[in-house]
Amino acid sequence: MPELPNLLRQRLAAAENGEIQAHPDADMLTAYMEQSLPAAESKTVVSHLSICEPCREVVALSQAVMAQPDRQTVLVPSPVARWRRLLTPVFGAATAVAAMAVIAVMVLQLPHKHPQQDSDSATNRPASQPLQETQQAKAAPVEDQAAPSEPKAVPPAQQADARLTSAQSNLATSAKQTEARLEDSGKIRATKKIAPYAPLATPAVSPARTPVITAALPKKDYINTGFFNVSSSDRVVLDSNGNNLPPAPQPQAGATNTVFNTANSKIAMFADLPTNAAGKSTVRMLTPAPPPEHLGCTVCKFVQSTAHTLGFHSPVRTPALRAGALSSSALGGPGMFSGAIEKSQSVEISAAPAKADTDTLAASGSLSAGAMGYRSSDSATPAWKVVSGKLMKSSGQSQWEDAYPVASSTVEFSFVNARGNDVWAGGSHASLIHSRDGGLTWDTIRLGDNASGTIVSIIAGTMSIQVKTSDNQTWSSADGGKSWKLRAE
């Protein structure tokens, strides 16, 4: 029926052009629009409107104006309380962000300000340990990265002058050998020369730093190369500049027994371990128990991660070694030991240096802070290393500190394995310590009565740990270190 509307228009228009009665006056139309007309009159008006286009126009116009809101009506918003004005989505979002930031800061700081922990830390630290030593230890790694042509004044090592002299001569010889080797292989351009070893006493500083050639030098596997061989010069380890490595904090208490006498591989002051490793002893805690996890630890982790994403970094870095940092380590993979590691592989992470090769390392310049331990590309992640039998920890910005400043400890660390806050470190006489909080507190782990040798490898999983010693002993634990079994090789 497509044409019916057209037909309808035609006929309706024709009807409208017929005889039209008198138009209703304005009063009638107004009363009709206001619906105040009696039914009979209203019907009359409607009948007229149905055939009168002008009247329909008038009614439509008038009703359109009637439907419009009165222009003089001004809607004044009622006064709103000030606090209600804050209830805007933007304010809500800003408040939420601010609250998150405050909570993040509080959460990141609270766990490290545990009073018991602070007091215990103070107890464990030798009371007489000077602050300067710590600061020097922190500053030393920065110096380690300097070019080898920058000999610097080393903090006094007055007790080992004679041994220093011999070590320096060895280092100088090794540096010359390394230079000659590099020149032969053509890896060093003419403009870049390895400065010959300068004696420690020389205060001259080279104006131009010679680039570190660590990456160009083949590194050695310091794990299985007689690393723990006894050497009379192990007391002093020089870095690539010929400087002393960061001075480890000198144990003060019981100083008479704190000689790092590794010549006889004897633990003099490691009170928590038996003097005779073969003997039976009880294992007790060297450090207080970690502070109990405060409420909402899961929430804290989430907030911590959120804060890290937002850029709120805690001033106290949580010691953690990322899995990626281990990927190219001497372990061959994250948390894994790879015996097939190439000895020529250029690795940033390595185990403790072989003391016999100290001179070579120092001369080659590869003995930077990061070359001796675990180091992460993220400055916020603490790195771990073993330097001169000391367990060193970096809290960022290449500042290293003694991570195990126990006065009574005479253990010479040889290996460290860090996985987040879970840190395992081992050393001579099968000494093994464990920290679950990134080095804040340490537990002394006793492998077994017949454990011997120096720990050369630690493979730590979540609950299973495998430790190898230089005596080809392999100790494994499946319960996080509570009990150990000796595996026959």
Next chain:
Amino acid sequence: MSSRPRPAEANALSLRALFEKSGGERYGLTLQAFGVVLEQVAVKYVPQASPQQKLEFWRDLKLEELALARACAAGHDAAWQAFLTRFREKLYDIARGITKEDSSARDLADSLYADLYGTSEKEGRRLSRLNFYMGRGSLEGWLRTVLAQEFVNRYRKTKRLVSLEEQAEEGVQFSATPSSGPVSPLDGRLGAALDEALGLLNSQDRLVLASYYLDDRTLTEIGRMVGVHESTISRRLEKLLKGLKKQVLAGLISRGMNRVQAEEALDADVRYLQLDVTKKLQENRPAAFQQDKGSD
């Protein structure tokens, strides 16, 4: 012993009550003048009503606004002050709502204001348009209707004055001359059948159809005009079309067509219909709303 008031006295009492209700005294209107106004209204709308019916009719009037309008028409200053205070700005607002444009709205409102004040005189008396207000609806509504009527009258007058350029734009000179060719034999029967079907509709349905198909009004506008919701108008339109088709088919069949022929006739192109619509549309009805002016 109290005697019942006679009808004349009762009417007088009622008239006084109405006068007091209207508040005409404060506009300078007298009771006698107000009675004359009421009688004038009754004569126009209920000429054969009894006094009681008139009284009932008067009670339904907008007495206060009626008194104000008639006092203004009589030239009382107090009334004019009240009128201007209440309606001057509204007058402009209404005109703006009708014309959708400020300058023409002010022109329209000013011309009406002049008519309301009375620029012409008859027998020494100013002829105010407020004399035509009868109080059936509100004074504001009456002003709105009068403004709309004035606007429609102006539009219809100016619409006839089309320039040659506008005619050229509309293509008038290229339009085909009205043909006097053969008339389709279907025209008479189809038109008669449709007229018959339309005649069966009530006035409100015809108003809906005319507003929708002739005036191209929206459903909302039609609903507002009829006083129902727009969805009701939509349903009613659909129902009306179905009913019309049925009625037209029945009318065509009753006029000698079979069903197929009737449906073909209904679907025939409208151009074949010979209707003298153009001629009827050109019929001039210039004094569409001049009734009020001439009645006084």
